[in-house]
Amino acid sequence: MGDGAVTGTVPDFRPGGDFTLGVEDELMLVDDAGELLSERAVPLVSALVGSHVGPGHVVGEVYADQVEVTTAVCRDGDEVLAALTALRSHVTASARVMSSGVHPTAALGAAVTSPSSRYDRIVGEFAGLLRTPTAAFQVHVGLPDEQSLMLAYRGLRRRLPLLRAIAAATPYWHGVDSGLASARSAVIRSYPRHSVPPLLHTWEEYVARAEALLVAAGAPDDTYVWWDLRPRPLIGTLEVRVMDAVPSVELAAGLASLVQGIARRAVERPDDRDPSDDVLGVNDDAAIRHGLDARVVDDDQVRRPLREVAVRVLAEARETLDADGRAAPLHAVERRLAADPEPDRQRQLVASEGMPALLLDLVARTTHPEA
Incomplete structure (x- = not known):
């Protein structure tokens, strides 16, 4: 990554579908008490990686005690639900897993990483x-084309703090209360090139901005642009990364x-009320700190x-989404909005039963579907 490093260019956009979905669900491998397996996870991960379940497959991650289940292309949230249920069931048949943005008790500096040319670079x-x-x-x-992609980019960009807040579920890090709704977001914010996405209107603007970033970073391709929302031109998608x-x-x-639904509405009903990068950043900071209890512009x-x-x-x-009968999965989001905030739920559990109870609760809720 020194001077003279060869940097990449942004590839041409390949049509990716009409608002189809695909998700990546990262899972931590833990022991009976819910603590990370660290090096003990390596043989489990090796056995799981590369396995295919009808609606997707399992891949490794930068952390040695983590796998990612990746769905095939889905038409809607109902297909996502079926795919994730099958994939998680496949993993839990041979490993104990926890879905948490940050492991609540992992020690500072305890991350064990997996070797690969990409991960070694990271x-x-x-x-x-x-x-x-x-x-x-x-x-x-x-998205089907560059114009639709950029309309959806702007529509999703303004809603990133909202998506972050709904999913915010990591008040604890290193065994203590971070004071945040999403400690994961604060960790990620410290990484290079992990930031709110800039306000862009055209595909050409995106290409120029991304390629300038690749030159500055000495990075080999556009997958090293780690904005909270980023185009993935080779697969024709926008990737939302805040949750x-x-x-x-x-x-x-x-x-x-x-x-x-947000992406489709942004394309069908364009809206020019884009927040500036600064205002979006302040809104996002509020979501990281307060979750759904934040106030935003x-x-x-x-x-x-x-x-x-x-x-x-x-x-x-x-x-x-009702126009195509695809809105049913939104009921789970409505229930989240009506319930106590997830960070508060976790804090109440720790206060009443202790941190070990929270670890087991996260494992149980990952393994046994519930809203």
């Missing part, structure tokens, strides 16, 4: 910043549906409770 660049295992729930939405891993497969499917530049914004955006997504 470890070399991140150095001591790669200090604890994190896990995300990432959603890809397929903590969530134990509930029903909520995961609901979040995928919400992404689908809304589309009309008025500061409002994020829950109020969430209710409106969810209704818009439901209206959009």
